[in-house]
Amino acid sequence: MTQVNLLPPELRQRAAVRRTTSLVILGGVVVLAVIGFFYFLATMSLSRAKDDLRAQQATNARLQSQISELQQFAALQAQLQAKQQLLQTVYLDEIQWSGILVDVSRIIPSDSYLTSFTGQISAVAGAAPATGTTTPLVGNITFAGQALGTDTLASWLTRLDQVKGWANAWMSSATESGAFSGIYTFNSGVDLTSDALTARGRGGQQ
Numbered sequence: 001m002t003q004v005n006l007l008p009p010e011l012r013q014r015a016a017v018r019r020t021t022s023l024v025i026l027g028g029v030v031v032l033a034v035i036g037f038f039y040f041l042a043t044m045s046l047s048r049a050k051d052d053l054r055a056q057q058a059t060n061a062r063l064q065s066q067i068s069e070l071q072q073f074a075a076l077q078a079q080l081q082a083k084q085q086l087l088q089t090v091y092l093d094e095i096q097w098s099g100i101l102v103d104v105s106r107i108i109p110s111d112s113y114l115t116s117f118t119g120q121i122s123a124v125a126g127a128a129p130a131t132g133t134t135t136p137l138v139g140n141i142t143f144a145g146q147a148l149g150t151d152t153l154a155s156w157l158t159r160l161d162q163v164k165g166w167a168n169a170w171m172s173s174a175t176e177s178g179a180f181s182g183i184y185t186f187n188s189g190v191d192l193t194s195d196a197l198t199a200r201g202r203g204g205q206q
Contacts, residue, residue: 093201094200095139095192103166104117104143107162108156109152111149112145112148112156113145113146115144116145117141118141118142119140119141119142120140120141121192122139135167135194135195136193136194137167138192138197139191141166143188145185146183146185152184153174153184153186157169157171164195165192165197166190166196167190168191169190171186173187
């Protein structure tokens with residue numbers, strides 16, 4: 001069966017133009033919707049980025065505040081280290097001379113006595129070690145006194161080497177006070193090694 005369109009050509013053209021216009025408008029609306037959707041996503045992403053930035057700035061400010069509060073402790077630590085260094089310098093090569101006197105009173109023979117006692121510290125880097133040891137010397141003590149008999153002098157020298165931190169005992173002179181008196185005036189001495197130093201004198205105590 002053959003269909004015959006009785007509408008004028010103008011109407012058909014106008015209908016075609018309307019359809020085309022509708023399609024163009026629909027396409028434009030779709031494009032605008034897509035653009036709007038991506039704009040919304042970009043806006044949300046930007047908002048989250050701003051929120052993250054503000055949160056990070058707040059964290060940074062809090063950390064900076066904590067750092068500022070801790071600066072005083074860093075200054076105190078520096079002062080403590082400076083004082084420790086000063087103490088180490090002050091007490092370097094310290095010897096407890098009261099202990100030395102106790103040792104002397106303990107070892108001196110009963111039939112002798114001292115007329116003078118001199119101690120000195122002469123520690124230097126690379127000082128020669130005591131004979132037969134690897135311990136460096138830090139000073140010496142010299143004695144003058146009188147003793148009854150040569151056996152007493154020998155005993156005195158032997159005992160000098162028996163004290164910890166003392167080494168290389170010597171007798172520089174021994175003169176009999178009178179003919180056949182048996183009383184000798186003597187001068188002797190002993191080197192001091194680092195073992196004679198106190199703990200803080202050796203740097204072992206802060």
